[in-house]
Amino acid sequence: MALTQVSSNKCAGGFQKVFEHESTELKCKMKFAVFLPPKAETDKCPVMYWLSGLTCTEQNFITKAGSQLAAAEHGIIIVAPDTSPRGCNIEGEDENWDFGTGAGFYVNATQDPWKTNYRMYAYVTEELPKLINANFPTDPDRMSVSGHSMGGHGALICALKNPGKYKAVSAFAPICNPMQCPWGQKAFAGYLGSDRSTWEAYDATVLAASYSGPQLNILIDQGQDDQFLSASQLLPDNLIAVCSEKKIPVVFRLQPGYDHSYFFMYSFMNDHIKHHAKYLNA
């Protein structure tokens, strides 16, 4: 598949690039950001996939999250795709900030008019890795996933639904139990229909309850002053309860004073990349 470089900036000794390509899953042009650490010039590097949250594009993460220095230090390639297909001209796609454009929810939609384009789950787990492995000096066996908010939800479900595929997983303020929160309910209803049983396949809390596979070590940071936490959109307690029950190792850190913004992510990004590096570089 042809990749077109959109931009390239030297950063932290490596290169922060943005590419565009024609996606087969999403049937539109998609952009994604790639950070190539200095090590990538000589060696194959592991890859961390970063899934952004509602309303974000491939730009927010690379400009605000402060990931490049740590990625360069640990020799990790970070790939950050967009959060939904764009320019598909689907009616109603731009009506809501939490559904449609910029709110793909990392599912494969089954309902019209979304099902043709809104296949972010397949894009992130299948098409994108293939593309990345074909075009960049990667070690295809070593990949991990992380994300924020909706992207946190995406990271968790990718890891839980693909035992062994991701060597590490972490999340910032993830939507842990979408079936039980307004955001999730709105999105799943729209993308997956009213049969709630079909939602379970994309709910981290539900998936954790039935997870069996190689041990996952999940790191979650959550700002204590996050308005969406208090608005019961995120529901981390539910996930923790299930993981405690199922003995899935989770370290969940409630960070006092922090909110839902990139400022919060920036503050703990190093810890997360270090967490990923431990498993990717093992």
Place this chain on the structure above:
Amino acid sequence: MDLYEIRGGRLDVIAEEGELSRESTTMETYNVAAGSGARTARDVSTFQRFSIGTNESLRFEPCEASTPSPTGAEDGCGDDDDDDDVFKEEDTESEINSIRNRLQGKVVEMENFAGHLEEIFLTVEENFGRQEQHLEQHYNDVLQTLSQRYDERGAALEEEKKSKLEALYKQLLACGRALDSSKELIESAQEVYRSQDKRLFLKTVMPTVKRIEEYAKEDPDLTLATRLEFNTPLADLSDVKTMMDSINVVPAPSAPVINPQMPNSATQTSLRVCWSLFSDDTVEYYELYYRPVLEDTPADSTCAPHESKVKVKETHCTVTDLLPNAQYELWVTATNTTGISPASEKALYMTVPSPPVIKQRECTSCPEAALIRWDSGNTNPVDSYTVELSETETDGTESSITESIVAVPSCQCLIQLQAGRRYLISVRAVNIGGPSDRSEVITVSTTGTFFHLLEDTAHPCLSISEDGFTIFYGDEELPISAMALDDNTFFTRCVAVLGDLIPVRGRHYWEVEVDDGTEFRIGIAYEDTERNAYLGANSSSWCMRHILSPTRHKYEFLHNGWSPDLRITVNPVRIGVALNYDRGTLSFFNVNLEQHLHTFQCNFQSHVQPCFSLDNPGALTVHNGIEAPEYAFM
């Protein structure tokens, strides 16, 4: 010299090396023609030529193949064809070589003997010289004494003569005066008689006649004032006599000279003492006296230390049955038929100390170093200690290379080591007598950090297992006595104990095994952390705390009483603790899951100790000496 054996015959004269006057400058060679007669036809010019003028005193002539065998066996080999019998040739060659070597040896022996004789000659000369001197001195003494006597006597006689003369002279003067006065009298009488004046004559004649009459009645004393003979007392020459006698008698020896202590001649219980004669005395035997030097000399002389005596014939003696690390005073006398010499100067010797005892439970180590502590093993102080270490080989045996650290002033030593090895370490105590025996060896492994618990810091309700690594909190009441104590040694509220971490800044890792229901606090604290406080409640301690509530497990990471809000879904039962002084971090891990739990960022002002406490009855076990996993110090 048994050259004859080899030669079996003629021994040519060996020219003395000293006799340079000799015309011939080379020695006559001597033949090795044992058994058979000299073979003039086939003279074997053999082995050594001593050329005085050159350095070639041991130049070897190559021996000809046709050398007859030295044992005298008739040689079939020698006669004609050398090429035929290769073996026999080699045989004789090697025999010749061995003869050559033996002769060489003999020559060396002779040279040594000659040297020895020279030495003896010199010694005899010395001895003679000394005797001569001695005799000369002796006779000089006698002569001096005699001339002294003579002078004395002479002087005495002189004195006597003087006094006699004086007395006589006085007498003479007195007579003279008497004469003068009688002369005067006569003259005046005569004058009176001659005087014309009859009246004057009548007046003075009668007194004058009276005077003359009186004078005539006086009896002049005509005895001599002194005797004419001189006093000649008997000369007392008895001491001269003894002096003359003593020339013939062997003098009593003079005090020997006792040597100072030689290094490495003492053991824990014995001393090797040496002395020498002051002069060339004849000595029958020596007596060595010794007594211990006590710290405090008692005022009462009856409590003086016991003096012992050893009789020896040699000029050295090994005194045994002594105390270790003790000072002894020694002196020696020499005795011969005449008597006993005065005592030599007193020398101070010291026995070697007893070996120290390494305190196993107080030794700690880490990958880069080990801290060894020991008991002196001696009641009195020693000068210093020597620490010896050697690495064990891969098969477990001790390496032959030992490293020593000397002049260690106190009973502990921090030794730099290399990671991942095993060392055998022992200690010796050293004083001026030398080093003690080696202490028992301690094995130190530089895999990971190793430490024991400081039992003195344990809360009274905390008991420690026999091996020192498991702590228990029984459900006992705290003894009142313990609460009353206010010294900052052991914990009084938090049921805690500190570990004895080696004071080396670097990376340290250890693990703690707990079970699901144990409420614990584990972490680190400064050595002087408040003993009446709970771990983590102040700024001098950091710890991970497990609280068990009816509904769930709660984990806190406490410092200064504050903890971040964390949830952990799988309860750790084996916790890894990683301390990194350089980065100032303290991290906790779930070892079984290799899961990182939390990291404190600290700024360690001084060294810290591991700390462990139980908040409810239970137990925990410390595991150390473990190589830190890679993820621990990422």
